[in-house]
Amino acid sequence: xxxxxxxxxxxxxxxxxxxxxxxxxxxxxxxxxxxxxxxxxxxxxxxxxxxxxxxxxxxxxxxxxxxxxxxxxxxxxxxxxxxxxxxxxxxxxxxxxxxxxxxxxxxxxxxxxxxxx
Numbered sequence: 001x002x003x004x005x006x007x008x009x010x011x012x013x014x015x016x017x018x019x020x021x022x023x024x025x026x027x028x029x030x031x032x033x034x035x036x037x038x039x040x041x042x043x044x045x046x047x048x049x050x051x052x053x054x055x056x057x058x059x060x061x062x063x064x065x066x067x068x069x070x071x072x073x074x075x076x077x078x079x080x081x082x083x084x085x086x087x088x089x090x091x092x093x094x095x096x097x098x099x100x101x102x103x104x105x106x107x108x109x110x111x112x113x114x115x116x117x
Contacts (some may be wrong), residue, residue, distance in 0.1 A: 001061040001062060007102055013059060017037050019113050023074050023075050026074040026077070027048050027074065028048055029046045029077075030048060030049055030072060030077065030079070030100045031046045031047060031049065031100060031101075032046060032047070032049050032055065032100040032101065032103050033045060033046050033104050033105070034046060034047060034104070034105050034108075035056075035104055035106045037103065037107065038086060038106070038107075038108065044060040046066075047105060047108065049069055049072055049079055049100045049103070049105065050069065050072065050108075050109050051070065051071065051072060051109070052053060052067055052069060053068070053069045053104050053105050053107065053108055053109050054066070054069075054105070054106050055067065055068075055069060055079075055103040055106060056069070056083060056101050056103065056104050056106055056109035057084070057098060057102060058100050058102060058103060059082070059101075060098070062084055062096065062098065065081065065083065066082065066083070066106070067081035067082045067084055067088060068082045068083075069081060069082075070082045070095070073097065077099060078097035078099055078100075079094075079097070079098055079099075079103070080095040080097060080098070081089040081095075081096075081098060081103075083096065084096050090116050093115060102115075
């Protein structure tokens, strides 16, 4: 049942809004769950992924791999992790894109701007 008359409940319009979202909204959509320790510490379930956050892959072919986020690629809806790469036929390495919903943040990059001391 529709609860808000100014917001659409159409699947087609919701998908269009999601995939054509601007960069500042994609930042929020590219969020990942926090580990249980961080969840207790900050009383939050998920946070937007940042460059230099440490994550562990919890879904997919690379389940269990740990590493530091090197890039958050908002246009492609993915993140790149430093130790997660394959080699091409000519021997050149390339990084594997992972969707942030498939990772868990184990260590946050905290800068002084966000702390309230």
